[in-house]
Amino acid sequence: MSSSQYRQSSTFTADGVLFDMDGTLTDSIAAVEAAWTAKAEELGLEPEEVIRATHGRRASDNLMELVPGLRKEHVEREVEKFETSILAFADTPPQSRKGSMSSARSRQSSMTSASTRRSSMSPLTPVTPDAARHPSLQMSTADTLNLTSYKLSETKIEEVVIEDESPFAEDDAEDIIDMSVRILPGVRKMINSLPENKYAVATSGAKTYCHGCLNRTAITIPQVCVTADDSRLLRGKPFPDPFLLAASDLGIAPTRAVVFEDSPSGIKAGVASGATVIAVCTSHTRDKIENLGAHYVVDTMDQVKVDHLEDGQLRFTVAY
Structure with missing residues (x-):
């Protein structure tokens, strides 16, 4: 000093x-925000609002407020799952996301109809809490990581594409993201x-x-x-x-x-x-x-x- x-x-x-x-x-803010973004998407909520409301508070308190019908006896299990997802995001190597982005786009395309797709760069359309719990619409951990990583990189990718339309611009933007x-x-x-x-x-x-x-x-x-x-x-x-x-x-x-x-x-x-x-x-x-x-x-x-x-x-x- x-x-x-x-x-x-x-x-x-x-x-x-x-x-x-x-x-x-x-x-670990990037990983935390990625995890809350994934949870917000799952619940059909606005990610930015969820991130703003949850910072600095216990995950148990946040989940009790956000998840409809969550029973107290299930809170500890949900906190464990959520915090494990934060660490999973944190351990995702930046250089591995090129494949993840591509995979996420294909999954998103198959899960979003043409009538509801806003653009080729739009994130997965949020679903309602009831729909999110339906077995046919539940995503694997890998899907959630891929989709959320894509959403977090979306704004940066758009900026790069506008400034430089070379085929390497998007790859460079993806490599910048580091959630460690x-x-x-x-x-x-x-x-x-x-x-x-x-x-x-x-x-x-x-x-x-x-x-x-x-x-x-x-x-x-x-x-x-x-x-x-x-x-x-x-x-x-x-x-x-x-x-x-x-x-x-x-x-x-x-x-x-x-x-x-x-x-x-x-x-x-x-x-x-x-x-x-x-x-x-x-x-x-x-x-x-x-x-x-x-x-x-x-x-x-x-x-x-x-x-x-x-x-x-x-x-x-x-x-x-």
């Missing part, structure tokens, strides 16, 4: 750190600067997704890791419960914790917990999160430095 490029800095002490995961430690999970700037340095018993993860993702993302970015799963499917949690973010539970498991008072968050719902949860909240602009622009009560708003964790004090406290210096 170079303090010379920032106008001011603040210093404070704390006893531990509570990290959100996706959007804060890792970036990445570690965010400053995260590894931050985690490496913290003793193992001084930090925890409190995420809106269930265990499958959380551990999958951390493993894919070589981040060691911390001793305290509160996931959305923790049976002790009654409420998820924007309620403070995940952070309160993580602080308790870590053995510190929530008011002596530092919360790192990126989403509006997560920031609200951190503020409600009483912790010192540092919001990172990794998934939302500054104007979307700077008025939610966070004590500091930074671009990345590179702006935060941690020192160990002799009494066991952590001293944080935030440049902004």
Whole structure:
């Protein structure tokens, strides 16, 4: 962290750190949006609206609101399936999508009648929830991955075709899409600067997704890791419960914790917990999160430095 490029800095002490995961430690937004796009298509909903409404919240809460007739006893199974689909998207190699796009187009053509086809570049026509559950209209996981990958690449492909009508333009656009999970700037340095018993993860993702993302970015799963499917949690973010539970498991008072968050719902949860909240602009622009009560708003964790004090406290210096 170079303090010379920032106008001011603040210093404070704390006893531990509570990290959100996706959007804060890792970036899997492309895979997450692909999975929610697939779910929206399945339910006949507008993908953009579903993505906007679900960010930063537990998949269980989102699925209960979105899926008609979903019973509580089936929620855990549906969350497992959904989060497995996120990791499947994340593991899809970019270079393999040329064949997938072609395959998806042929499937789409056979499933969409000429009278309802808007254009040769249109996505699969959304079906109603009742129709989506009909066995004859259900798609395999491979079909869903292919169709959603095609939809996500559609806008980029159209732009390239307009600018360059060469036969290689579309292939180039497809290769750009990468849904792999990445570690965010400053995260590894931050985690490496913290003793193992001084930090925890409190995420809106269930265990499958959380551990999958951390493993894919070589981040060691911390001793305290509160996931959305923790049976002790009654409420998820924007309620403070995940952070309160993580602080308790870590053995510190929530008011002596530092919360790192990126989403509006997560920031609200951190503020409600009483912790010192540092919001990172990794998934939302500054104007979307700077008025939610966070004590500091930074671009990345590179702006935060941690020192160990002799009494066991952590001293944080935030440049902004």
